[in-house]
Amino acid sequence: MTDALWLAILGMFVATYTVRASFIVFGQKLRFPPAVVQALGHVPVAVLTAIVVPEAIAPGGQVDLSPTNPYLVGTLVAGLVAWKSRRILVAVLVSFVVFGMMRWLA
Amino acid sequence: MPDRFSAAFAGLRDTIPLTVGTTPFAVIFGTLVVSAGLPPEMALALSAIVFAGSAQFISISLISGGAALPVIWLTTFVINLRHALYSATVQPVTKAWPLPWRVLGAFWLTDECFAVFERRLQTAGERDTLPYYMGSTISFYLNWIGWTAVGAYLGNRIPGVATLGLDFAMIATFAAMIAPQLKAITPVAVAATAGSVAWLAQGLPYKLGLMLAALAGVAVGVGLDCCRRRLAVEEAA
Known part of the structure; x- marks a missing residue:
């Protein structure tokens, strides 16, 4: 493994551990302002969408909005099933079957 | 025991x-x-x-x-x-x-x-x-x-x-995590903003578009929260 990879891991460890340890280790000396807590509530949707959209519309780096793009169709299926059923594992499985059929059978 | x-x-x-x-x-x-x-x-x-x-x-x-x-x-x-x-x-x-x-x-x-x-x-x-x-x-x-x-x-x-396209597992999981939350106007606006900015900023180096998109999404969410709070105050008044 290269130094850059170890450095990436080390920084990720710090970024993960400090957040988890925050209150458990440092106790009630920490306090978030309410505005920060409210902003934090929007973080998961914003970050996950920002990750998913480019990967779904341009899996190879080129934008492909056609119905033959398995990443785009699969993502829409995953979202739709989860939206309807609220069952994440089911949504992932169904979308994986659709993705697999488009990817491996086409 | x-x-x-x-x-x-x-x-x-x-x-x-x-x-x-x-x-x-x-x-x-x-x-x-x-x-x-x-x-x-x-x-x-x-x-x-x-x-x-x-x-x-x-x-x-x-x-x-x-x-x-x-x-x-x-x-x-x-x-x-x-x-x-x-x-x-x-x-x-x-x-x-x-x-x-x-x-x-x-x-x-x-x-x-x-x-x-x-x-x-x-x-x-x-x-x-x-x-x-x-x-x-x-x-x-x-x-x-x-x-x-x-x-x-x-x-x-x-x-x-x-x-094999195994990277799809992550995308599918994330999409499935987001979707159930998209039932109110604020999260929909947050997702729409983050998604559009991520799309437009795709070409930026070092994947900076991701940070930009996330920030834009959170900013819209905070903005809408403020609007709603102001509306609530006006109604109460």
């Missing part, structure tokens, strides 16, 4: 459904690392040292996309911020633990084990919380590492694994 042991065992037992549920993701993660052209040790090191599923998956797509180190670190931090809320939630209970156990226990605070621990506190109260937590988290941790190793091994053995 002393109470401590039975509590530790109860922790392990109560976590089994989640341990089993995350196993496929551990395998896929290990395989994905190898199929992205990274060394198999990378998969093990991430699972053993970082131990944060979604951040691990994202880091692979960031690293293979040529992201700068600060972008990788900052993304990890932002994605894991929700753990601060878990940390705050369990703090009233964990403050009774000796410091070394708190330092160690914090490392294993995942979404899954937090959920199990919370349920235990509500049903069984605050007896033997430390052995229960350790039984739950350590078994979950070892399972995650073990199946990551299996995935990395398979990734090395299966020919053409890079073309």
Whole structure:
């Protein structure tokens, strides 16, 4: 493994551990302002969408909005099933079957 | 059997459904690392040292996309911020633990084990919380590492694994996590903003578009919250 990879891991460890340890280790000396807590509530949707959209519309780096793009169709299926059923594992499985059929059978 | 042991065992037992549920993701993660052209040790090191599923998956797509180190670190931090809320939630209970156990226990605070621990506190109260937590988290941790190793091994053995499209597992999971939340106007606006900016900013180097899109999304969310608060105040007046 290269130094850059170890450095990436080390920084990720710090970024993960400090957040988890925050209150458990440092106790009630920490306090978030309410505005920060409210902003934090929007973080998961914003970050996950920002990750998913480019990967779904341009899996190879080129934008492909056609119905033959398995990443785009699969993502829409995953979202739709989860939206309807609220069952994440089911949504992932169904979308994986659709993705697999488009990817491996086409 | 002393109470401590039975509590530790109860922790392990109560976590089994989640341990089993995350196993496929551990395998896929290990395989994905190898199929992205990274060394198999990378998969093990991430699972053993970082131990944060979604951040691990994202880091692979960031690293293979040529992201700068600060972008990788900052993304990890932002994605894991929700753990601060878990940390705050369990703090009233964990403050009774000796410091070394708190330092160690914090490392294993995942979404899954937090959920199990919370349920235990509500049903069984605050007896033997430390052995229960350790039984739950350590078994979950070892399972995650073990199946990551299996995935990395398979990734090395299966020919053409890079073309299977395993990276879709992460995208599908994220899409499935977002979608159920898109039932009110604010999260829809947040997602629409983040998605559009991510699309438009795709060409930016070091995957900076991701940060820009996330910030834009959160800004819109905060803006809408402010609007709503002002409306509520006016109505009350």
